[in-house]
Amino acid sequence: MRRRFLIAVPLLISGGVALAADVNCRNPLDQASMNICADRDFKVADKKLNETYRALSAKTSKAGRDKLQKAQRAWVSWRDAQCQLNTLGSADGSVHPMVYALCLDQLTQAQTKLLDGQLHCQEGDTSCGGQ
Structure with missing residues (x-):
């Protein structure tokens, strides 16, 4: 059984329903x-x-x-807890979903870089994954 390491980010949309497909992310207006x-x-x-x-x-x-x-399961738990802590100041605001998603994105990109480094080890590097 394969597990995906995903979490749901709630989107709080004020002032009506916005269709995600209609959003221009090059120039978001609200x-x-x-x-x-x-x-x-x-x-x-x-x-x-x-x-x-x-x-x-x-x-x-x-x-x-x-x-x-x-390690990855522990990292996902850490990432989620870290982003909850990092975004505590925006918890009651409409900006919170964005701030939380930005935190998740940043930490996820860093973890991807770390795993990619383990994936592309130099031969003979015993400190590298893939063992």
Whole structure:
């Protein structure tokens, strides 16, 4: 059974329903649109993370996959808790979904870079994943 490391980002849309498909993320005009665009950016980063994770998992030994899975699950919990802490100041505002998604996006991109480094180790680097 494969697990995806996703979380849902709630979109608080004030003043009516905004259709996500109608939002121009090159020039979002209101907070609801900015929230949607930030969520889209996070989803792109999360997709890349999952692709990198799967590639690294396929390259590792059974013991390595078990440790990778354990580390990634712990990282997802940490990321979510860290973003809850980082965005506490906006928790009651309409900007919160955007700020939270931006935090998730930033930390997810950093984790993808870390896993990608493990995926593309130099030969003989015993500190690198893929064991």
